[in-house]
Amino acid sequence: MTEATEKMTGARAFVECLYREGVDTIFGYPGGVLLPIYDELYDAHIRHVLVRHEQAAAHAAEGYARATGKTGVCIATSGPGATNLVTGIANAYMDSVPMVVFTGQVPSNLLGNDAFQEANITGITMPITKHNYLVQDANDLPRIVKEAFHIASTGRPGPVLIDLPKDITLQEIDFYYPDEVNLRGYKPTFQGNLQQIKKAASLIEGAKNPVIYAGGGIISSNASKELIQFAEQIKAPVTTTLTGMGGFPVQHPLFLGMLGMHGTKYANYAIQESDLLIAVGARFDDRVTGKLKAFASNAKIIHIDIDPAEISKNIKVDIPIVGDAKWILQKLLKYSPASASDAWIDRIDHWKKDNPLYYVEPATGDGIKPQYIVEQISEACPDAIIVTEVGQHQMWAAQYFRFKEPRTFITSGGLGTMGYGFPAAIGAKIARPDKVVFDIAGDGSFQMNSQELATAVQENVPVIVAIFNNGYLGMVRQWQELFHNRRYSATCIQNSVDFVKLAEAYGALGLRATRREEVRPVIEEAIASGRPTVIDFVVECEENVSPMVPAGAAINEILDLERKA
Amino acid sequence: MRHTLAVLVENKYGVLSRVAGMFSRRGYNIDSLAVGVTDDPTISRMTIVVRGDDQVLEQVTKQLNKLIDVIRVTDLRSEESVEREMALIKVNSDVNSRSEIMQIADIFRARIIDVASKSMIIEVTGDEGKITAIEQLLRPFGIKEMVRTGKVALRRGQKSS
Numbered sequence: 001m002t003e004a005t006e007k008m009t010g011a012r013a014f015v016e017c018l019y020r021e022g023v024d025t026i027f028g029y030p031g032g033v034l035l036p037i038y039d040e041l042y043d044a045h046i047r048h049v050l051v052r053h054e055q056a057a058a059h060a061a062e063g064y065a066r067a068t069g070k071t072g073v074c075i076a077t078s079g080p081g082a083t084n085l086v087t088g089i090a091n092a093y094m095d096s097v098p099m100v101v102f103t104g105q106v107p108s109n110l111l112g113n114d115a116f117q118e119a120n121i122t123g124i125t126m127p128i129t130k131h132n133y134l135v136q137d138a139n140d141l142p143r144i145v146k147e148a149f150h151i152a153s154t155g156r157p158g159p160v161l162i163d164l165p166k167d168i169t170l171q172e173i174d175f176y177y178p179d180e181v182n183l184r185g186y187k188p189t190f191q192g193n194l195q196q197i198k199k200a201a202s203l204i205e206g207a208k209n210p211v212i213y214a215g216g217g218i219i220s221s222n223a224s225k226e227l228i229q230f231a232e233q234i235k236a237p238v239t240t241t242l243t244g245m246g247g248f249p250v251q252h253p254l255f256l257g258m259l260g261m262h263g264t265k266y267a268n269y270a271i272q273e274s275d276l277l278i279a280v281g282a283r284f285d286d287r288v289t290g291k292l293k294a295f296a297s298n299a300k301i302i303h304i305d306i307d308p309a310e311i312s313k314n315i316k317v318d319i320p321i322v323g324d325a326k327w328i329l330q331k332l333l334k335y336s337p338a339s340a341s342d343a344w345i346d347r348i349d350h351w352k353k354d355n356p357l358y359y360v361e362p363a364t365g366d367g368i369k370p371q372y373i374v375e376q377i378s379e380a381c382p383d384a385i386i387v388t389e390v391g392q393h394q395m396w397a398a399q400y401f402r403f404k405e406p407r408t409f410i411t412s413g414g415l416g417t418m419g420y421g422f423p424a425a426i427g428a429k430i431a432r433p434d435k436v437v438f439d440i441a442g443d444g445s446f447q448m449n450s451q452e453l454a455t456a457v458q459e460n461v462p463v464i465v466a467i468f469n470n471g472y473l474g475m476v477r478q479w480q481e482l483f484h485n486r487r488y489s490a491t492c493i494q495n496s497v498d499f500v501k502l503a504e505a506y507g508a509l510g511l512r513a514t515r516r517e518e519v520r521p522v523i524e525e526a527i528a529s530g531r532p533t534v535i536d537f538v539v540e541c542e543e544n545v546s547p548m549v550p551a552g553a554a555i556n557e558i559l560d561l562e563r564k565a
Numbered sequence: 566m567r568h569t570l571a572v573l574v575e576n577k578y579g580v581l582s583r584v585a586g587m588f589s590r591r592g593y594n595i596d597s598l599a600v601g602v603t604d605d606p607t608i609s610r611m612t613i614v615v616r617g618d619d620q621v622l623e624q625v626t627k628q629l630n631k632l633i634d635v636i637r638v639t640d641l642r643s644e645e646s647v648e649r650e651m652a653l654i655k656v657n658s659d660v661n662s663r664s665e666i667m668q669i670a671d672i673f674r675a676r677i678i679d680v681a682s683k684s685m686i687i688e689v690t691g692d693e694g695k696i697t698a699i700e701q702l703l704r705p706f707g708i709k710e711m712v713r714t715g716k717v718a719l720r721r722g723q724k725s726s
Contacts, residue, residue, distance in 0.1 A: 122579065123582070126579075126582065126583060126586050127586060127587075127590050130633070131632075131633040131634075134578070134579075136578075151633060183633060184636050185574075185575060185632070185633050185634055185635050185636045186633045307631070308627050308630070309624065309627035309628055309630075309631055311627075312620070312623065313624060
């Protein structure tokens with residue numbers, strides 16, 4: 001051995017590995033089998049954020065990752081600790097977020113014996129991780145951690161789990177951290193095929209009505225700047241998916257807003273009328289495409305994605321280009337023509353003018369429309385990071401916040417996890433303390449992880465939870481109104497909690513607004529307070545997200561649901 | 566349409582369940598599966614027969630390639646490769662039928678590997694059609710038990726997978 005090694009336990013090696021990977025923060029919750037690791041963490045130069053439920057550790061690590069682009073790290077004990085992470089891991093997997101998840105495990109000699117707090121977490125998480133490991137020898141730990149961070153953060157990012165039996169953390173090893181990984185089964189394609197890129201460029205040259213449809217891949221490959229240049233050069237309008245929001249500035253004249261079920265009418269019309277669809281880092285999800293057969297049926301399709309398995313998974317494409325979105329867009333910029341024609345853009349501008357997103361103020365009184373709150377947050381704090389829970393408020397946030405830059409919109413897209421937003425906001429705020437961070441929440445979603453108020457207060461993480469309190473599980477209620485004859489089965493949660501008192505009970509600031517003119521002042525007060533804050537916005541209770549494409553319909557069959565004043 | 570895939574994987578704990586799990590959760594059916602270590606002891610080779618059209622085959626191949634422990638996936642087209650299965654068939658036999666059964670085995674170049682007073686075990690190797698044919702011929706005597714391996718296959722000519 002020529003390499004310098006040092007004797008240490010597996011637990012100490014765990015901390016050493018995190019140092020080598022540049023990890024400054026981990027989110028976790030201790031437990032019996034993790035005692036050796038937590039003993040090492042006691043004086044490690046790593047911030048450990050103690051959550052109040054392991055699910056929150058996973059979501060917070062994800063929020064941290066999405067706000068920065070770095071790999072998020074969380075840890076939980078064996079058995080229930082590990083299974084509580086499952087939702088968070090699945091969420092990161094669906095939205096392709098780089099995460100390394102550590103779980104404690106019962107000692108190796110008890111594995112498979114149904115020991116106390118034993119769960120087969122590698123088996124359980126196999127379909128929701130990019131890869132996972134059960135460490136069987138502490139000497140393998142440094143290599144495994146190195147591989148895990150590499151796998152999580154390259155190619156199509158995703159969560160990787162490492163299961164650590166207790167005896168592994170006590171085993172003494174000669175620590176040596178490898179410089180590189182050698183995985184013969186994992187060689188993601190980064191550079192796109194030039195022939196394919198040139199073919200794409202010639203399709204672009206011949207296109208009259210091109211549309212760019214950009215997804216979360218724009219954010220994860222940091223390709224926002226290239227996307228803007230590319231769109232301007234070929235003069236193509238840009239629509240983004242929910243997870244792509246922030247990847248293209250809302251105020252840009254070529255921006256169409258979000259597409260799909262709750263997208264703008266003009267984004268959906270543009271897709272349907274286009275003769276060339278350029279999909280970048282997007283996966284033709286059913287919430288985007290509606291009826292698949294009718295989606296962009298007149299268009300040739302160029303599909304740029306780092307994951308070859310996404311090509312032709314849902315829709316047959318004409319020109320696939322596998323590789324990194326940023327790299328490919330840079331090349332496309334070189335080969336694509338500059339467009340001179342304004343006819344298509346003029347047509348789109350007409351659609352924009354005729355079919356804007358809109359809502360009407362309440363006919364009587366001074367009640368609060370939820371869309372208005374989003375607009376006010378957007379005005380008061382245009383550079384904020386917006387994190388959301390899942391439901392109506394999430395769609396309003398995507399529709400009405402004027403995002404300027406990537407990594408400012410953090411939301412559970414693929415899995416649709418209620419309870420995601422608050423812990424993810426805590427993770428985002430810890431990663432970006434310079435930013436104001438809002439969790440736009442529903443009164444239903446917030447209650448799924450409201451215990452994290454204790455984390456925010458104890459760790460002094462001043463996130464602002466803006467609850468759009470309509471007394472319903474609003475999105476489900478909306479579907480019941482539309483498709484189940486207003487039979488509100490199990491969706492009414494009116495008057496169940498005093499959110500102001502709840503916040504105060506945890507030592508956070510609790511504010512409430514019930515009238516329109518109170519909205520802006522409470523937002524300002526929350527920002528100025530510098531404290532973890534919950535704002536209870538009492539909003540119109542049967543407001544619908546509009547427009548809407550009913551499930552299974554073509555995306556141009558889009559309905560107006562806003563009640564006219 | 567059936568396809569035979571040769572899948573080279575890391576010879577490690579849990580790999581079979583990763584592969585099998587991918588098939589089940591994505592709704593693909595495995596018709597047969599055979600696994601064994603290769604000349605390189607760190608690599609196992611799975612021969613998987615899967616049913617589906619070209620689009621299914623494409624997705625299966627891509628999804629297999631996404632698994633970190635999968636090193637290479639090759640579609641073995643039948644005209645370019647050789648395929649074999651083996652079966653062990655325990656068939657009723659007595660003094661009267663024994664020679665007839667042995668004749669059938671002989672025709673199929675199968676081997677008798679166990680003889681008891683009331684039964685014998687025949688080992689037969691070949692492609693799927695041959696195994697099915699001998700099975701049908703032996704059925705009238707009464708098949709007591711039978712086991713078939715999954716298909717194994719190699720591409721003809723130079724080593725390419």
